[in-house]
Amino acid sequence: FKRQAPMAVVYKGIQLDCGYRTDIIVDEKVILELKSVAEIQPIHKAQLLTYLKLSGLKLGMLLNFNVPLMKDGIFRFANDL
Template identity: 50%
Template sequence: MDVYYKGHVLNRKYRQDIIVENLIIVELKAIDAIHPIHKAKLATYLLLNEKPKGILFNFNVLNLTKEGMVPWVNQYYSDLPA
């Protein structure tokens, strides 16, 4: 399926789930466990899009804030103050 944005066809092989304030990439999952490949995918999105922070959410847990949220900081922004 073609995806259009402002009249242009987006020809991309990857798509982030949500981008917040053009700074944070949010990746949404509903999986048994978060594996290194899921973290690598988020890290790749951050690098390619030059975004400082990402959050990986797994909704297949009992407590989302304790078990299902993995924050990630792009290596190029890791030295910035919080």
């Protein structure tokens, strides 16, 4: 796995080498975005979907650690499946 993996962003032909950083990429297949917030907001979901689109990966997991039961803090996202 890779932690704090930089993601390049290309805009109008200009490449920003470190536009974003994903929390964890597992086996070049799954992005894990880690949070510890009272409630997952739409911006958190949008952030993960943006990472999936920029990376070309298909699967992402949004994990919120600020819940009594971990199963309630796991959200799965698929990009173009």
